[in-house]
Amino acid sequence: MNRLNLRLLAAALAVSTLPAAAQPKPSVKAPATAVAAVAQPFKDVGLWYGVFGGTICSWLDAGDGVFLIDTGSSAADAKALRAEIAKTTKNKPVKWIAMTHLHADSNDGLASFFPTDATIFVNARASAVLVEFVGRQKGPAPNVIGVADRIVLVAGKLRLEIGAPPANAHTSSDLYVFDAVTRTAFVGDLVTPERCPMLSDPDSDIKGWLVALDRLEGLKPVGLVPSRGNPAANATPEIGRTRHYLTSLLQFLIDKKKQNAPEARVSGELAAEKIGEYCPRELSAVNALSVYRRMAPDGTTLPGSALPPKTAPK
Numbered sequence: 001m002n003r004l005n006l007r008l009l010a011a012a013l014a015v016s017t018l019p020a021a022a023q024p025k026p027s028v029k030a031p032a033t034a035v036a037a038v039a040q041p042f043k044d045v046g047l048w049y050g051v052f053g054g055t056i057c058s059w060l061d062a063g064d065g066v067f068l069i070d071t072g073s074s075a076a077d078a079k080a081l082r083a084e085i086a087k088t089t090k091n092k093p094v095k096w097i098a099m100t101h102l103h104a105d106s107n108d109g110l111a112s113f114f115p116t117d118a119t120i121f122v123n124a125r126a127s128a129v130l131v132e133f134v135g136r137q138k139g140p141a142p143n144v145i146g147v148a149d150r151i152v153l154v155a156g157k158l159r160l161e162i163g164a165p166p167a168n169a170h171t172s173s174d175l176y177v178f179d180a181v182t183r184t185a186f187v188g189d190l191v192t193p194e195r196c197p198m199l200s201d202p203d204s205d206i207k208g209w210l211v212a213l214d215r216l217e218g219l220k221p222v223g224l225v226p227s228r229g230n231p232a233a234n235a236t237p238e239i240g241r242t243r244h245y246l247t248s249l250l251q252f253l254i255d256k257k258k259q260n261a262p263e264a265r266v267s268g269e270l271a272a273e274k275i276g277e278y279c280p281r282e283l284s285a286v287n288a289l290s291v292y293r294r295m296a297p298d299g300t301t302l303p304g305s306a307l308p309p310k311t312a313p314k
């Protein structure tokens with residue numbers, strides 16, 4: 001097991017007891033987990049999460065089928081995930097799959113769930129990509145639902161809100177799932193406790209991300225399960241930390257834009273700023289430059305796909 005896996009496993013172990021504080025009923029105790037990397041945070045509630053490659057996947061038992069959030073980083077991770085779902089739910093079929101975004105570390109495992117007749121939920125902005133992907137797979141095509149704002153899914157024991165932020169945030173395809181029974185928000189990479197929020201995606205957008213955080217706060221979640229970092233028993237401070245980081249970085253970049261500072265000065269001066277307590281300097285530099293070169297003086301950014309192509313060196 002490499003260092004990364006060990007760290008993730010340690011993270012999963014560390015958090016397996018945390019969500020006890022997020023329980024809807026105070027008398028419920030966080031159960032021991034049979035498998036180290038998989039946790040069932042609420043006794044008597046069919047909700048599990050675990051680390052599968054570079055991401056945390058979660059699943060909920062609706063009664064006669066399973067709602068899955070993210071599919072793992074690779075085919076091997078997806079295989080392990082399917083085995084855990086089968087074990088924990090006594091072989092119930094996966095009937096719904098929600099993708100918090102299309103980054104490979106969170107969802108390269110999707111193909112391993114095919115053939116499937118599950119319904120797949122994705123941000124509407126990514127639905128064309130997903131429909132094309134589904135069309136290339138063998139077997140019957142699953143239903144794809146592109147979520148443009150928010151929908152409510154009531155199925156068996158499940159009461160879920162599935163929502164898409166109104167603008168680009170971590171990516172152009174972010175999606176969250178909110179479980180109203182346990183008040184747990186599954187947020188993908190929109191909030192990554194103890195890990196740096198990443199803006200390296202060419203379509204990332206700080207202002208849009210801040211609006212996405214408003215949406216998450218509006219749900220009044222108690223527990224929070226990210227793709228990376230530790231699940232948190234208290235969602236609000238974690239959302240606040242991400243907001244603080246993004247707001248500070250945005251203000252810094254707007255100031256530099258007003259000064260018409262060259263990129264080299266931006267990364268140099270960034271090192272002296274105290275922008276976020278959990279972002280290593282190198283990652284903040286990656287974030288800053290990814291945004292700065294696409295940013296207008298008012299802090300809005302063009303998505304990378306909308307930028308004119310760079311002229312090739314002669």
Ligand SMILES: [Zn+2]
Nearest residue numbers: 101103170189
């Ligand atoms: Zn991501």
